[in-house]
Amino acid sequence: MLNHKEDKITYEQVYDYKNLILAYEKARKGKTLMQYVIKFEEDLWRNLYNLHIELKNQTYSPKPLKTFIITDPKTRRISKSAFRDRIVHHALVRIIEPIFDKAFIYDSCANRTGKGTLFAINRFSLFKRKVTKNFTRNAFCLKADIRHYFDEVNRETLIRVIRRKILDERIIGLIRLIINNFESEIAGKGMPLGNLTSQFFANVYLNELDYFAKHKLKTKHYIRYVDDFIILHKSQVQLMSWKEQIDLFLKKELKLELHPQKSKIIPLKRGIDFVGFRNFLHYRLLRKRSIKNMERKIMLFKNGEISKEVFIESIKGWLAHASWANSHNLKVKMKKEINDS
Secondary structure (H helix, E strand, C coil), rough: CCCCEECCCHHHHHHHHEEEHHHHHHHHHHCCCCCHHHHCCCCHHHHHHHHHHHHHHHCCCCCCCEEEEEEECCCCEEECCCCCHHHHHHHHHHHHHHHCCCCCCEEEECCCCCCCCHHHHHHHHHHHHHCCCCCCCCCEEEEEECCCCCCEEHHHHHHHHHHCCEECCCHHHHHHHCCCCCCCCCCCCCCCCCCCCHHEEEEHHHHHHHHHHHHHCCCCEEEEEEEEEEEEEEHHHHHHHHHHHHHHHHHHHHCCCECCCCEEEEEEEEEEEEEEECCCCCCCEECHHHHHHHHHHHHHHHCCCCHHHCCCCCHHHHHHHCCCCHHHHHHHHHHHHHHCC
């Protein structure tokens, strides 16, 4: 990992009024009809000015998070920041993200411009061709998951990593305010699911792992998507060795560990569960959970339990996701179910 500090980044850039306006525009995108946005915009310029002054004078204090449980597609605890705090998150990330992003490895795929799920599965397809010599030999995949990642992130370790690139202690102070505005079960650990800053800091934190895997272990076919990562190789023994070394690195340097049940070495021909798909040698299928989730939403719509607008948005997203799988018959069946709804 690069260790030089970026002294061009200053706290003044974060609370600059133009930066706050751009941050506000990003925070409201897709949410213009939400009541909390409408209320903020009733006195927009005063509200933005107040944020500017609070940040400038270092009197800014985030409001308590609102926490709720979602079960789509799996049960998760989401913590939602107040709209004014989301503006601050965007203002911070707009300034510091470019410094960190240019140090991220190419195959860190989540929450980055030009990357994402489709990028990850395309890289997986390229890597499986290379490691199997165009499917002429067997190969294996270390499919790994970090145990309770967002709950276990060590905040002081995160600050230590950030300090390598951020010199201005006022920015560090603001980051501390944001990450400590979350009551976790373990003191000094955890980031809330649902915050822009948590998504960004997740990549900053695990960039340490990326560098270890790529530059210390010299892995060639490594991809990470948030806290899931895969390594492809022709040798099962080599993957076993890398798995042990990665687990030791995580425990020692990042205070994390691999999930014991979800971190396995699997023959590629058996199919690898990654970024929402079962990825086989010559094709990919949707995960059964994704299919069942869509069937459940169709039933909810038929029973009048969700609105047409919410249903249509869900369908659009699901069909776009399903288009990346080799599931023609399934998509025809689902479209018929939708049309009959």
